[in-house]
Amino acid sequence: MTGASRRIAVFGAGYIGLVTGACFAELGHRVVVRDIQPERIRLLNSGEVPFFEPGLGDLITRNKERLAFTLDVEEAVRDAEAVFVCVDTPPTASGDADLSRVWAVVDALRGASHLVAVVVKSTVPVGTGARVRAALDERDLGHVGYASNPEFTAEGRAVEDFLRPDRVVIGASDDAVARWVADLYGRLDSPVELMDVASAEMVKLASNALLATRITFINEIATVCEATGADIGHVSRAVGLDHRLGPHFLRAGLGYGGSCFPKDSRALRAMASNSGYPFQLLNAVIEVNELQPRRAIQRLKTELDGLKGRRIALLGMTFKPGTDDMREAPSTIIASRLLAEGATVTCWDPMAPHTDGRQEPWSSATRRPDPLGAMTDADAAILVTEWPELTDVDWTAAARLMRNPLLLDGRNLLDPAALLSAGFTHMGVGRGTRRPR
Structure with a gap:
């Protein structure tokens, strides 16, 4: 692969689209990113990134001569050789993926006969590519190639994942189009997997479903550990040392969240159901994950003999550290349940966005600027997000500030012995419940 410089239009300036555009610019391509949100484009054109992603701002600044942002479809497509579709595909009420934004992009390409390829990075149900191909044909774009090129980037390390991927997956029925898209990644030292479109679409869904299954499995083992007196820390470490299994995604906690795992698991389940197959394993994965934060609330309720009138501190709100993303965060369920039980909720997070008057599940919680402030006068604290700042907290001081020094470590981040010593x-x-002597 030569990795020759190309002209690319990226539709969508969210997490995936903006990382895709900036990273392609880093690889030497000229990129125009188009979005429908004026404020987002205004921020980008003024040098600001509308969300937090480590390294992304520096990447955009470094490649500003090859990277442009616009609201205008014609401006984005005018000189482009390829259009990358990076719009979101949120779940519908039935769990199916909402493809309306994908179809809006396809409609916007009418007359773009100069394109070499339309490439979908958005996560879509298997069979979407065939429908898009037919739609392009109907719009007199039958000569324009089509490819599926799913993304495998994790928030908090998306730039690293794009530039140093485990693999690049490209699905196309035309070998020439597949090679052309593969050439865009020519400067990367990574394997490129070429396959048919349907298989490429399935790779993304299957990958996320398998990762979600591993998380859910270790959470189920953790529940059994609590019932039998075993320690999940010892169990997961020893299991992960098996070369056949590995340690990844074997950390027990409050369940997975974010923009991908919940949505994609439900989409795969819905797709299977629509095809007449009840995906029973995935049903169980989704059910267990939805129960996981609720189990934590029940444990706390039992320990405190009820939650009404109690003050509970939530330490961390985003679905994972290193991001400001609140989508499907376990904290939203936990805060909602605590408030419904009559508790008062205080919370701390270094990056979670403020509600600005919006009625979010945590909008009735009181934000504090630091963990100690959140825990002051609290009857219990729940560590929800494993922010590294929490390892530096003076836990002895925290115990003195709380009405009742009780911590539910929902990510097993902290040393239990040190917390017991702190009171x-x-x-x-x-890991069960341990009390200071």
């Missing part, structure tokens, strides 16, 4: 009652996931 805390410690509840871990898969």
Whole structure:
């Protein structure tokens, strides 16, 4: 692969589209990113990134001569050789993926006969590519190639994942189009997997479903550990040392969240159901994950003999550290349940966005600027997001500030022995409850 410089239009300036555009510019291509949100484009044109992603701002600044942002479809497509579709595909009420934004892009390409390829990075159901291909044909774009090129980037390390991928997956029925898209990644030292479109679409869904299954499995083992007196820390470490299994995604906690795992698992389940197959394993994965934060609330309720009138501190709100993303974050369920039980909720997070008057599940919670402030006068604290700042907290001071020094470590981040020494009652996931002597 030569990795020759190309002209690319990226539709969508969200997490995937903006990372895709900036990274392609880093690889030497000229990129125009188009979005429908004026404020987002205004921020980008003024040098600001509308969300937090490590390294992304520096990447955009470094490649500003090869990277442009616009609201205008014609401006984005005018000189482009390829259009990358990176719009979101949120779930519908039935769990199916909402493809309306994908179809809006396809409609916007009428007359773009100069294109070499339309490439979909958005996560879509298997069979979407065939429908898009037919739609392009109907719009007199039958000569324009089509490819599926799913993304495998994780928030918090998306730039690293794009530039140093485990693999690049490209699905196309035309070998020439597949090679042309593969050439865009020519400067990367990574394997390129070429396949048919349907298989490429399935790779993304299957990958996320398998990762979600591993998380859910270790959470189920953690529940059994709590019932039997075993320690999930020892169990998961020893299991992960097996070369056949590995340690990845074997950390017990409050369940997975974010923009991908929940949505994609439900989409795969819906797709299977629509095809007449009840995906029973995935049903169980989704059910267990939805129960995981609720189990934590029930444990706390039992320990405190009820939650009404209690003050509970939430330490961390985003679905994972290193991001400001609140989508499907376990904290939203936990905060909602605590408030419904009559508790008062205080919370801390270094990056979670403020509600600005919006009625979010945590909008009735009181934000504090630091963890100690959130825990002051609290009857219990729940560590929800494993922010590294929490390892530096003076836990002895925290115990003195709380009405009742009780911590439910929902990510097993902290050393139980150190917390016991600080005066805390410690509840871990898969570790039971330990009390100071």
